[in-house]
Amino acid sequence: MTSTALSQFSIPFLMGSSLNVWSEALAGFNLFGLPLGLVILAAIPLVFIALYSLTYGVYGERKISAFMQDRLGPMEVGKWGILQTIADILKLLQKEDVVPTSADKFLFVVGPGILFVGSFLAYAVLPFSPAFIGASLNVGLFYAIGIVALEVVGILAAGWGSNNKWSLYGAVRSVAQIVSYEIPAAIALLCGAMMAGTLDMQKIIAIQSGSLGFAHFFLFQNPIAWLPFLIYFIASLAEVNRAPFDIPEAESELVAGYFTEYSGMKFAVIFLAEYGSMFMVSAIISIVFLGGWNSPLPNIGPIALNDLTNGPVWGAFWIIMKGFFFIFVQMWLRWTLPRLRVDQLMYLCWKVLTPFAFVSFVLTAIWEVYVP
Amino acid sequence: MSNPTYTVIFYLFAAITVFSAAFVVFTRNVIYSAFSLLFTFFGVAALYVFLSADFIAVTQVVVYVGGILVLLLFGVMFTNGIMQTGQKSEVFHIIPGTVLLVGIIGALLYTFYTSHGWMPSETTLQGSIVERIGFETMSRYVLPFEMVSILLLAALIGAAFLARFDKSEK
Numbered sequence: 048m049t050s051t052a053l054s055q056f057s058i059p060f061l062m063g064s065s066l067n068v069w070s071e072a073l074a075g076f077n078l079f080g081l082p083l084g085l086v087i088l089a090a091i092p093l094v095f096i097a098l099y100s101l102t103y104g105v106y107g108e109r110k111i112s113a114f115m116q117d118r119l120g121p122m123e124v125g126k127w128g129i130l131q132t133i134a135d136i137l138k139l140l141q142k143e144d145v146v147p148t149s150a151d152k153f154l155f156v157v158g159p160g161i162l163f164v165g166s167f168l169a170y171a172v173l174p175f176s177p178a179f180i181g182a183s184l185n186v187g188l189f190y191a192i193g194i195v196a197l198e199v200v201g202i203l204a205a206g207w208g209s210n211n212k213w214s215l216y217g218a219v220r221s222v223a224q225i226v227s228y229e230i231p232a233a234i235a236l237l238c239g240a241m242m243a244g245t246l247d248m249q250k251i252i253a254i255q256s257g258s259l260g261f262a263h264f265f266l267f268q269n270p271i272a273w274l275p276f277l278i279y280f281i282a283s284l285a286e287v288n289r290a291p292f293d294i295p296e297a298e299s300e301l302v303a304g305y306f307t308e309y310s311g312m313k314f315a316v317i318f319l320a321e322y323g324s325m326f327m328v329s330a331i332i333s334i335v336f337l338g339g340w341n342s343p344l345p346n347i348g349p350i351a352l353n354d355l356t357n358g359p360v361w362g363a364f365w366i367i368m369k370g371f372f373f374i375f376v377q378m379w380l381r382w383t384l385p386r387l388r389v390d391q392l393m394y395l396c397w398k399v400l401t402p403f404a405f406v407s408f409v410l411t412a413i414w415e416v417y418v419p
Numbered sequence: 420m421s422n423p424t425y426t427v428i429f430y431l432f433a434a435i436t437v438f439s440a441a442f443v444v445f446t447r448n449v450i451y452s453a454f455s456l457l458f459t460f461f462g463v464a465a466l467y468v469f470l471s472a473d474f475i476a477v478t479q480v481v482v483y484v485g486g487i488l489v490l491l492l493f494g495v496m497f498t499n500g501i502m503q504t505g506q507k508s509e510v511f512h513i514i515p516g517t518v519l520l521v522g523i524i525g526a527l528l529y530t531f532y533t534s535h536g537w538m539p540s541e542t543t544l545q546g547s548i549v550e551r552i553g554f555e556t557m558s559r560y561v562l563p564f565e566m567v568s569i570l571l572l573a574a575l576i577g578a579a580f581l582a583r584f585d586k587s588e589k
Contacts, residue, residue, distance in 0.1 A: 082424050085424075151450070153451075154450070154454065157454075161457075184473055185473065185547040185548060185549055186473045186474050186477050186548075186549055189474070189477050189481075189549075190473075190477045192481070193477050193478075193480045193481035193485060194480065195485070196480060196481065196484040196485030196488075196489070197457075197461075197480075197484060199485065199489055200454070200457050200484065200488060200489070200492070203489070203492050203496070204454060207450060207492075207496060215496065219493070219496065222489060222493070226485070226489060229485070245547065245549075246549055247547070
């Protein structure tokens with residue numbers, strides 16, 4: 048059983064040109080009749096989230112924020128403080144697992160779990176490479192927008208379960224924000240889906256490939272595409288509670304919002320969920336508008352840069368780099384812009400982003416129908 | 420679908436749906452009821468996936484979990500003293516209730532046992548289910564679709580009107 052699975056593996060391992068070769072080979076991999084391959088398939092994004100949030104998420108954010116403020120950031124643990132994250136994790140692991148006496152024990156414990164599952168479920172439809180996707184659904188994009196709802200329920204469970212006024216306020220603010228900003232975000236993504244004519248993530252990306260590299264990306268295919276791109280980027284900041292929309296965890300008003308009472312590993316799980324959804328929205332924006340795993344380099348005459356830099360492994364490199372770029376922009380904005388007030392937040396969503404999202408929707412439709 | 424893995428997963432989701440739905444009804448805590456409803460909705464969505472209706476499954480999650488459940492939780496959390504309020508109604512109609520229950524179960528079981536042969540559709544599904552739904556909505560079912568959108572628009576305007584800040588009352 049194992050040897051046949053491996054032989055399936057080795058042939059298309061680096062060379063395969065058809066879609067989803069790796070994930071299909073993994074899904075067919077059974078050990079003693081148990082679908083072990085499916086488990087590995089689900090574990091790969093999980094390991095990715097853990098690794099990326101430990102390295103780039105925690106350490107990178109500290110260093111980036113420090114450099115932006117003309118500081119040095121963590122410097123003590125290891126050379127340039129690179130072991131700081133490991134020290135933090137050891138500290139979090141050793142911490143006592145405190146559950147407040149008056150908290151709703153069950154919801155308090157379950158909340159971070161639901162939150163993480165909600166942010167992790169969307170990874171099922173994120174194509175990490177032309178050869179790898181968790182589930183190639185024909186409703187992939189719709190699923191990725193919709194599954195955020197679970198995260199909302201997790202936040203409410205954590206906020207209510209803590210039995211703390213700050214937590215409840217934070218949870219209610221966060222949910223109001225996520226639910227409102229889902230509307231402009233969904234309409235902006237609909238523009239991308241209209242240009243692709245499909246909701247399947249792999250097909251959306253495949254349509255954007257070509258020898259001219261970045262010129263085939265939807266952002267450059269349509270004179271209005273920058274508008275839904277910007278709208279989705281702003282709305283996605285609000286959906287993952289990043290600055291300038293971090294009012295659910297506004298330190299100066301609410302201590303830490305819905306996770307005020309959490310410490311130790313539960314706090315770590317909440318943070319993992321937050322970093323998970325940061326990469327998720329960054330990957331979605333790069334899939335819908337910036338060609339996902341396609342190389343941005345064009346073929347220049349005889350120098351076939353585009354052909355050289357495409358393929359399963361390069362694809363994984365490009366999509367992760369594009370995601371990391373948007374995470375960098377999120378961090379950059381966090382240390383640049385002040386926080387919005389609650390009423391400004393709602394004003395921006397309902398009176399600015401939503402009408403412009405509809406305008407871009409109609410203009411994209413006109414462009415798609417009348418311009419060949 | 421004869422794969423044992425699929426069978427196990429199917430029964431797992433069926434059990435989740437049934438037990439969480441029972442929990443919604445029998446628990447004394449309103450918040451637990453609302454959170455348990457989450458698992459019921461997800462279980463039903465999973466059962467839709469087993470019927471190859473992916474689009475309906477995702478719509479189920481978007482509408483019921485993202486919309487209705489969040490609204491429900493908001494309502495519960497903003498209601499003062501909801502944990503103290505008794506949930507037991509003072510009015511009891513045991514005999515009509517039992518008759519209704521037995522009648523409904525009987526009718527459902529009768530329908531199930533008399534027409535258990537599934538009727539496969541004459542035309543098989545070709546291509547993506549999303550495209551098919553889009554074409555049908557925009558062609559054969561365009562009138563119901565527009566009627567629903569007008570209804571929702573009216574509801575939206577009505578809600579905005581009711582929630583509006585009234586200047587004369589100040």
